[in-house]
Amino acid sequence: MGAVGLLYVGAVLFINGLMLVGAIPGKSAGILNFFVGGMQVIFPTLIILGADGDQATIFGAAGLYLFGFTYLYVAILQFTGISGEGLGWFSLFVVFCATVIGILQFTLVDDPVFGVIWLIWAVLWFLFFLVLGLGKESLTRTTGWFTIFISHMTGTIPAFLLLLGEYETTTGYALIVALAAALSLGVAWVLGHGADPPKTSTAPAASIAPAASTAPATSTRPA
Template identity: 70%
Template sequence: MSSVGLLYVGAVLFINGLMLIGVVPAKAAAAMNLFVGGMQVIFPTLIILQSGGDQATILGASGLYLFGFTYLYVAWNTLTGASGEGLGWFSLFVAGCAVVYGILQFTLFDDPVFGVIWFAWAVLWFLFFLVLGLGRDRLGLTTGWFTLLLGIFTGAIPAMLLLTGSYATGTVEGVVAAVIGVVLFGIAWALGRRGGVSQEERVVAPVAAAGTEGI
């Protein structure tokens, strides 16, 4: 994934996380989903058209569509009031593809850090499936916090490292990234469960919005 595209993936995940935890109204997040979704469809198309048929380049660009279509789907649901089930099941497809892309980062591209990042995205999109596709509303806040945290730690931070030439990958860095990913999920889980019975009241609004207006 290009460093520029990754930066804005971080931005839209951050906004969508805030939406899921009830800080940002769904309609207020629609514009960012449109902008980034469009970018994540246009950019890989241009890359593929200019690739000269190079399979590695095409493979690298192909994963961007998964994100682009997700964010455009979110914007569509928000602006039309469509239910979230279709987006939820699409998220299951994205989660499965993300696992494959993660494996390829380890085996084909020798990039353990991005392998871990792809696996983290697989977990996140699977949570989207559970919340939107299966209606597991109790996971709404956990999903929102995990979305927000991954926007920072799998989007903004690695993008900045790439843009400044400071990115490094290897076995040690991959292990560190995996530990950070587990810790972030633990934090999201704790924040999502915080408040006991009152958590159910807090989750109603953002999950209801997610069900009708997107991630």
């Protein structure tokens, strides 16, 4: 279930990134956010109901609600036109949670690759906070391009590796992911400050935000 959920995290991040750069309208992206957000709320509920009081399992599932609610929040904003300041400040809370979970990946789980992935998500959500919470709309397209790049790096690719039983976590691989993310952020900055976005987009920056996922059970990998 973790690998399947992670695959759809990659999908929703990709779609939300396209929305942020103005390639697709907000309502079109909102539909997938409803689907994935619903999944990220239903799954942890089932996990907790079947946990039989196991605290590690409950802790892992509880984090899923953070991001399930984020996806649903994004979808609601797109269909109602409500401003995104609340989601922006909620994203700052997610930044804190993602940072803690990332550290725990290094110290408790001994999974440096997902430790780096969680820290990348923390950076991404901090950008959401800047755009939505603080109104830094000049960063909207940079955030969108970064979201597109890391959607595959932190979602699609590790999901397929997990599904195929080929996932490995080492310090070397973690460094490669970290360097790729840093390069992606640099390229996103250049693209974000280039040409004007397409005029076909109907989604205002103040009501846009992508989302990510947290981890189930004790693995702290997305579900």
